[in-house]
Amino acid sequence: MLLRLAYLTVTHAFAALRLLPMSDRDKDAEILALRHQLIVLQRQLGTERVRFAPTDRAFLAALLAPLPRATLRRLRLLVSPDTVLRWHRDLVRGLHARVSVTRRRPGRPRTHASIRRLVVRLARENSNWGYRRIHGELALLGVKVAASTVWEILKAEGIDPAPERTTVTWADFLRSQAQAILAMDFIETVTLTGQHQYILAAIHHASRRIRILGTTAHPTHAWVTQAIRNLIMDLEDAGQLAAIKFLIRDRDTKYPALIDEILNNAGVRTVLTAVQTPRMNSITERWVRTCRRELLDRTLLWNEQHLRRALHEYERHYNEHRTHRSLHAAAPLRLLPEPITRPGQITRLDIRRHDRLGGVIHEYRHAA
Known part of the structure; x- marks a missing residue:
């Protein structure tokens, strides 16, 4: 609208310059001709209402409002003088509204959007922080804001007070303790001879390193116990046992109660998943799916020896190459x-x- 109004103003200004060299007789003739054309248009339109664009109203209001009302009545206009004056009042009211928006409103200024986002971020990343703790952290960062403002931001975002949002979810626990968590599970597959084979594997949450602990057709308690002992010795030899504090597994009856005692003696606590809740051991379940899709479902496994060799190759690929x-x-x-x-x-x-x-x-590598 502003561009169109500016265009109309410039064009009519040039039109006014064109009138300067004209004599009064020429101007009077042009006025009479324009009046007659207006009468013809009014006769053709009849009772149909003429519609003016907002820019046309603004231009006519600015041009005609300074004239006296009596002069406006003598002019042959398509609208009444009261309409022209109303347009002028609307134009002035709009100008005042735009000026008032740009002026600084009294009272406390609105908190900057970046500060509001930072307050919400601190609250969501630290479930046990109240508004006072968040206010203190902002002060350490050099962000000056009142504690009451922090409270108002949290309330507006629908974030509950700290005591009501300090519950630690299972996903948060896994992320925070990833360096100290091992997880294990059994995988079942069938060889070409029709023999069922059980694969026991363990994965470290933080590094995603996989360890194939063994394969057997008969996962007895003695076999599982020995596999756990071998795992503890491998971790101790690698200097990683001290960092492992939890081992996640399901409630499969293949695991004997003795392994929990062996793990406790090594400083590792066993965490059992809920019944029929595989997402509690999601990282292991994801590896099982990957192993099936990339290896077991694409390989004809002749016997247990062939399975062990294939798993050994896949373990090296997974740990040393796969992204x-x-x-x-x-x-x-x-x-x-x-x-x-x-x-x-x-x-x-x-x-x-x-x-x-x-x-x-x-696997793809650069040529030597």
């Missing part, structure tokens, strides 16, 4: 290499494929 989103595309036992930045290296890439398990798994 993980949770590790930002790194592997559990391999960091990401430095990115290639030199243009010459990009244009002369020489990538070789390395096959595992006869081509079931492909």
Whole structure:
């Protein structure tokens, strides 16, 4: 609207300049001709109402409002003088409204949006922080804001007070304790001979390193107990046992009660998942799905010996090469290499494929 009003003002200003060299006789003739054209248009329109755009109303109001009412009545206009004056009042009222918005309102200024987002973030990332604790943290960051303002922001966002939102969810527990958590589970598969094989595997939550503890057709309590002892010895030899505090497993009857005592003696507490709640051991369940899709469902397993060899190859691939989103595309036992930045290296890439398990798994490496 403002652009159109400016356009009308400029065009009519040039039109006014065109009238300067005209004589009074020429101007009177043009006025009479325009009046006659207006009479013709009114006769053709009849009772139909003429509609003015907002910019037309603003221009006519600014042009005609300074004239006396008596003069407005003598002019042959499509609208009444009262309508022109009403348009002028609306124009002035709109100007006052826009000016009042730009003026600084009295009272406390509104809290900046970035501060409000920071307050909400601190509250959601720290469920046990009340508004006073958040106010203190903001002061350490150099953000000056009243404690009552923090309380009002939390209330407006629908965030409950700290005592009512300090419940730790299972997902929060897993994330916060990932460095200290191992999880294990059994996987069942069938060889070409029709024999059922049971695979026992353990995975570290933080590093995503997988350990295949063994395979057997008969997972007796003695076999499972020995597999747990071997796991503890492997962790101790790697210097990682002291960091492990929890082991998550389901309530499968294949696990003997003795393994809990063995783990407790090593300083590891057993955490049992709820009945029929696989999401409580979600990381292990996700690895089981990956192992089936990438290995077990694509390989003809002849016997137990073939299964062990295939699992050994897949364990090395998973830990040393396969990328993980949770590790930002790194592997559990391999960091990401430095990115290639030199243009010459990009244009002369020489990538070789390395096959595992006869081509079931492909790995790609730079040529030596």
